Amino acid sequence: MDTPPDTVVVGRIGRPHGVRGEATVEVRTDDPDDRFVPGAVLLTDPAARGPLTVAGARWHREVLLLAFEGYHSREDVETLRDTLLEVPVADLPELEDPESFYDHQLVGLAARLADGAPLGTVTAVRHEGAELLVVSRDGGRELLVPFVAAIVPTVDLAGGFVVVDPPEGLLDL
Incomplete structure (x- = not known):
């Protein structure tokens, strides 16, 4: 078996939403309301984008919208499209149920x-x-x-x- 990853993907940035720098996010975590809170720092893939800090989060119907510090316009957010959002595996909480797995x-x-x-x-x-x-x-x-x-x-x-x-x-x- 391969070496376990250092990080795990929790989301993928999609298209911009509106003109104020929000992006749609494809959620890949079971706890988005805890994972994507303002102030949360998320690693990125490609890593060249550097970490992103969540400035705002809200649900629009069934879609999660995130705003990131330093990204204030639709054009800014468009540069992030298809970026994977990751967290270190070490930051994941222990699962209480022995029959549950990440x-x-x-x-x-x-x-x-x-x-x-x-x-x-x-x-x-x-x-x-x-x-x-x-x-x-x-x-x-x-x-x-x-x-x-x-x-x-x-x-x-x-x-x-x-x-x-x-x-x-x-x-x-």
């Missing part, structure tokens, strides 16, 4: 069937109403696996694998 802990784990047969590698976690593990299989095919205990009964971070016990037909999709 996405970065799951990415890179080997996926195997209950009988030990290799299935592929977890390459991403998607949050689309339900959590889905994206498992890359031989030949470049991707398999979406619902991340529920009935289908993924074992997550062994120390061992570097997850066990997938798929219902009939899941592997044929």
Whole structure:
């Protein structure tokens, strides 16, 4: 398994909103109201942008809008489009539930069937109403696996694998 990352992505800056320097943000964290508070300092990828300090945050319908210190116009914010917002892994709070995991802990784990047969590698976690593990299989095919205990009964971070016990037909999709 690869070395764990030093940072984890919590959002991606999208298009500007309005003319006063707000940007839409694609949220990639479970706790956006805690993560994106005014004064929060977020690392960026590409890192050449340097850290960004949140100057304001508000929800517009279902979309998070952020303003950053030093970015006051639509044109300023446009230069940030597609920048990933990151936080150091060390800054993440410990999860209280032993059955809960951060996405970065799951990415890179080997996926195997209950009988030990290799299935592929977890390459991403998607949050689309339900959590889905994206498992890359031989030949470049991707398999979406619902991340529920009935289908993924074992997550062994120390061992570097997850066990997938798929219902009939899941592997044929």
